[in-house]
Amino acid sequence: MLDLPDDILEPLGRSPVARDVARRAGVSTATVSRVLNGSAGVRADKREAVMRAAQDLGFVANGAARALSTRRFMAVGAVVPNIENEAFVRVLSSVQDRLRQADYTLIAANAGYDLDDELREATFLLERGIDGLMLVGDIHHPDLHARIARSGIPMVQTFSLSREHPCVGFDNAGSAARAANYLMDLGHRRIGVISGLRKDNDRGGARVTGIAQALAARGLRLAPEHDIEISYGIGGGRDGFRQMLAGGSPPSAIICGTDQIAFGAMIEARARGLSVPGDLSVIGHNDSDFSPFLDPPLTTIRIHSAEIGHAAGDHLIARIQGRPVVRLTEIDAELILRASTAPPRHGDG
Amino acid sequence: MLDLPDDILEPLGRSPVARDVARRAGVSTATVSRVLNGSAGVRADKREAVMRAAQDLGFVANGAARALSTRRFMAVGAVVPNIENEAFVRVLSSVQDRLRQADYTLIAANAGYDLDDELREATFLLERGIDGLMLVGDIHHPDLHARIARSGIPMVQTFSLSREHPCVGFDNAGSAARAANYLMDLGHRRIGVISGLRKDNDRGGARVTGIAQALAARGLRLAPEHDIEISYGIGGGRDGFRQMLAGGSPPSAIICGTDQIAFGAMIEARARGLSVPGDLSVIGHNDSDFSPFLDPPLTTIRIHSAEIGHAAGDHLIARIQGRPVVRLTEIDAELILRASTAPPRHGDG
DNA sequence: CGCGGTTTTGAAAGCGCTTTCAGATAGCCA
DNA sequence: TGGCTATCTGAAAGCGCTTTCAAAACCGCG
Numbered sequence: 185m186l187d188l189p190d191d192i193l194e195p196l197g198r199s200p201v202a203r204d205v206a207r208r209a210g211v212s213t214a215t216v217s218r219v220l221n222g223s224a225g226v227r228a229d230k231r232e233a234v235m236r237a238a239q240d241l242g243f244v245a246n247g248a249a250r251a252l253s254t255r256r257f258m259a260v261g262a263v264v265p266n267i268e269n270e271a272f273v274r275v276l277s278s279v280q281d282r283l284r285q286a287d288y289t290l291i292a293a294n295a296g297y298d299l300d301d302e303l304r305e306a307t308f309l310l311e312r313g314i315d316g317l318m319l320v321g322d323i324h325h326p327d328l329h330a331r332i333a334r335s336g337i338p339m340v341q342t343f344s345l346s347r348e349h350p351c352v353g354f355d356n357a358g359s360a361a362r363a364a365n366y367l368m369d370l371g372h373r374r375i376g377v378i379s380g381l382r383k384d385n386d387r388g389g390a391r392v393t394g395i396a397q398a399l400a401a402r403g404l405r406l407a408p409e410h411d412i413e414i415s416y417g418i419g420g421g422r423d424g425f426r427q428m429l430a431g432g433s434p435p436s437a438i439i440c441g442t443d444q445i446a447f448g449a450m451i452e453a454r455a456r457g458l459s460v461p462g463d464l465s466v467i468g469h470n471d472s473d474f475s476p477f478l479d480p481p482l483t484t485i486r487i488h489s490a491e492i493g494h495a496a497g498d499h500l501i502a503r504i505q506g507r508p509v510v511r512l513t514e515i516d517a518e519l520i521l522r523a524s525t526a527p528p529r530h531g532d533g
Numbered sequence: 534m535l536d537l538p539d540d541i542l543e544p545l546g547r548s549p550v551a552r553d554v555a556r557r558a559g560v561s562t563a564t565v566s567r568v569l570n571g572s573a574g575v576r577a578d579k580r581e582a583v584m585r586a587a588q589d590l591g592f593v594a595n596g597a598a599r600a601l602s603t604r605r606f607m608a609v610g611a612v613v614p615n616i617e618n619e620a621f622v623r624v625l626s627s628v629q630d631r632l633r634q635a636d637y638t639l640i641a642a643n644a645g646y647d648l649d650d651e652l653r654e655a656t657f658l659l660e661r662g663i664d665g666l667m668l669v670g671d672i673h674h675p676d677l678h679a680r681i682a683r684s685g686i687p688m689v690q691t692f693s694l695s696r697e698h699p700c701v702g703f704d705n706a707g708s709a710a711r712a713a714n715y716l717m718d719l720g721h722r723r724i725g726v727i728s729g730l731r732k733d734n735d736r737g738g739a740r741v742t743g744i745a746q747a748l749a750a751r752g753l754r755l756a757p758e759h760d761i762e763i764s765y766g767i768g769g770g771r772d773g774f775r776q777m778l779a780g781g782s783p784p785s786a787i788i789c790g791t792d793q794i795a796f797g798a799m800i801e802a803r804a805r806g807l808s809v810p811g812d813l814s815v816i817g818h819n820d821s822d823f824s825p826f827l828d829p830p831l832t833t834i835r836i837h838s839a840e841i842g843h844a845a846g847d848h849l850i851a852r853i854q855g856r857p858v859v860r861l862t863e864i865d866a867e868l869i870l871r872a873s874t875a876p877p878r879h880g881d882g
Numbered sequence: 883c884g885c886g887g888t889t890t891t892g893a894a895a896g897c898g899c900t901t902t903c904a905g906a907t908a909g910c911c912a
Numbered sequence: 913t914g915g916c917t918a919t920c921t922g923a924a925a926g927c928g929c930t931t932t933c934a935a936a937a938c939c940g941c942g
Contacts, residue, residue: 199685201898212922217900225920242683247662248600249898252927257597259640259661267626270617277616277643289661291608291640294626312608312638313596334591336548418826444822451826473793474823477767477800550928561892566930574890598928601897 200241209237220245251313259289260316260500261309263302265385267294269416271470271489272320275342278493279318286501288315299325299384310335316500322346323386338503340496343487344386345512350503352495352513356387357394359485359517360439363467364398366519367437370527372465375399376410376435378424378445388413388441391469395439410435414445421448429456436464436528443468443475443484450478450524461526471520480523491515549590558586569594600662608638609665609849610658612651614734616643618765620819620838621669624691627842628667628849635850637664648674648733659684665849671695672735687852689845692836693735694861699852701844701862705736706743708834708866709788712816713747715868716786719876721814724748725759725784727773727794737762737790740818744788759784763794770797778805785813785877792817792824792833799827799873810875820869829872840864 202213202220209216211230218226219234226234237243251257260283264272280290291309295302303325306317310331317332317339329349332339341351367375377395382388396406409431414420421444428435440446446468453464460466460480468475471486495513502509551562551569558565560579567575568583575583586592600606609632613621629639640658644651652674655666659680666681666688678698681688690700716724726744731737745755758780763769770793777784789795795817802813809815809829817824820835844862851858 199683202900203898206922213899214901214922214924215920218921221900227920230921242680244660244684246601246898247660248597248606249927250900251597252595252601252929253898253900255927267629268619268622273617273622280616280643284657289640289657291638294629308633308638311593311596331591334548335593418823447823447826474767474796477796479828551930552928555892562929563892563894563931564890567891570930576890579890595928598897599930601899602928602930604897 200243201246202243204241205234205237205243208241209233257313257315258287259291259312259314260318260504261291261293261306261312261314262318263293263295263305263309264320265295265297265302266416267292270472271343271487274489275493275496278490279497280493282494282497282501286505288501288504297381297384299323303328303331307331310337315504316340318342318496318500321386322349322351323384338500340499342492342496344390345514347512350499350509350511352492352499352515354487354492354515354517355394356390356517357397359519360391360394361398362519363439363485364395366521367439367465367467367525368398368402368404370437370465370525372437372528373404374410374433374435374437375404375406376412376428376438377406377440378412378414378421378428378438378449379441380414380416380420380445382413391439391441407431407433409433410438416442416444418444418448418451421445421450422452423448425449425452434458434464437466437525438464439467439469441469443470443472443482446482446484446524447474447478450482461524462529465525465528467519467525476522478524483522483525484520486518486520488515488517549592550595551592553590554583554586554592557590558582605853606662606664607636608640608661608663609667609853610640610642610655610661610663611667612642612644612654612658613669614644614646614651615765616641619821620692620836623838624842624845627839628846629842631843631846631850635854637850637853646730646733648672652677652680656680659686664853665689667691667845667849670735671698671700672733687849689848691841691845693739694863696861699848699858699860701841701848701864703836703841703864703866704743705739706746708868709740709743710747711868712788712834713744715870716788716814716816716874717747717751717753719786719814719874721786721877722753723759723782723784723786724753724755725761725777725787726755726789727761727763727770727777727787727798728790729763729765729769729794731762740788740790756780756782758782759787765791765793767793767797767800770794770799771801772797774798774801783807783813786815786874787813788816788818790818792819792821792831795831795833795873796823796827799831810873811878814874814877816868816874825871827873832871832874833869835867835869837864837866 202216206213206216216234219231276292283290293305295305316337319341320343322344341349342353344353344356377392379388399406412424412428414424446466450460450466453460458464468482468484471484475482475484492515499509551565555562555565565583568580625641632639642654644654665686668690669692671693690698691702693702726741728737748755761773761777763773795815799809799815802809807813817831817833820833824831824833841864848858
């Protein structure tokens, strides 16, 4: 009877496991593991045998088994309010960039500006065994931090600054105030705000607060009819500005929560026969791709989403690897001056 | 000596495992597992004891262990050419929608229109142990399908139709042809195309082919100087149209690979003193958020990304669960008529 | 109260990897 | 060549679940 070795070249019915590689290379699974994880202390000939065997078999280590054994899932989670929002997509993509370099995977989830949903998504991710978590903002479900703490994994908040938790963000109030000051320096005195929904959204809230304070500092105030809250999008911007005009006293300048909103407001202004920036100065937020191409090009507050993402990714990786990190990273937002802002036509703002 | 039970309420140093729950509830881990997975055949009292114990302990099952044991990772991967592209984000978000309902997680990766990168990202995902994979398009690295096959997981391609592989998509050539026919029906005869880079991108290629064929069917041809390939974005669109004009014979209508490109082309046209649609009709692709708000509102081919995503998600889940599926799902693209198209001014197209 | 047939239950065997620990080898010098 | 380190290597013990299998508990009925 023919005495065939049991490591025939035929494909195994199942996908190959470390045991198969070991057998084929004539070593133990321990050695296979050592070789495949690049740990030192394996003689060159064995190392090569293992490499070749793994190659031949098309061996791919089972991630779950590895995760179970190492207690590392090699993935971090991110929960953002709206996965279709440009700014968040950019952050996700830049976080992923960094994670990828450290061989980590990003798992993103959508919370839709709802604290309960955010909690649910985060829990889902936590159950998966993620090694780190990225959140947006500083307002969360009361139970969320407890759960994160219990899981023992590092967490970092983004887009706003926090004194409670590790974060990478910028001063929403401060940068919005800067925009307001810029408008006032131009001579505007009747300044309006159109923001996205502010419930459970500290960023939006902080921006409006910052503007109100900047106005107050110069003896002006943010009139209630100039403080409009709408749902996001270009349509929202149109509605918002229409609503503001309905208030009776048209502003000479507005600051919008996103460039989409600003775009919508500009459209509505034009439809009303108002010229931008002649009759109305407009400032947006985020510096979207289309903003430089609008007519007129939009003045906007550029949020360095990519930097936020990189910093957040680095922060998480560092903590996962036990390296020290700074608790708070501030990424400056920048006022990009373009042609949608000008001194008020009538001098009185 | 006090005989304390070993399941004190004090927090354990480590996070609780099934064993802890079992001890606390006075059952075996088998029963804990049965209860937590909702399998029948556990007496009500024990079931409740387990539930309470799990609750009290804040027990969260270890995903890796579960995955190892069940051979199900409960995650599917998706590799898209550009994670920041609106259409792909929408697909990802709608795939995730469906996955989430089946308790699956989506892990998305970016391939940047490069076959090698796509292979690398897909391999990375495969190593993680994903249970299914979504790709975009029908052109891939020669090794990719082999690797997927070896892993034994279901795969679905999106955005284009394929006769080789399971897919959910639409007829890129056909819908672009429809746009061309519409323009010709309006009387246009000099029709141009500005597409994104077509290397390794079957969608872009198919669209141009479709247009060329539609023209040919009516005895017209796509002049080389009217076939422009640029990198994506508004800036790309401007450059592309400028380049086309430099060809010497301006077209009376153009079809663009995305609405961003169309937007850019319209800006350039206006800058050249051409009116849209008076001197130039413009058609885009994707129906972006801003398209109805452009001046004039943009005629575009709407790709039902959300439907594609839903169908792709359902397809993968079905196959993972061993249910039968249709191999090819065609989602119709739709020509949305708005004001950027009109009969050519001079009658001769 | 005993019996056959259901339910319920727990012990134990994996799942496929990493890692410890002790034994086997190799290397070196006297 | 022998003895002593310094390297390598493999057996085996987990990691924390799920799931099989056989035993235990329960049930209704005669």
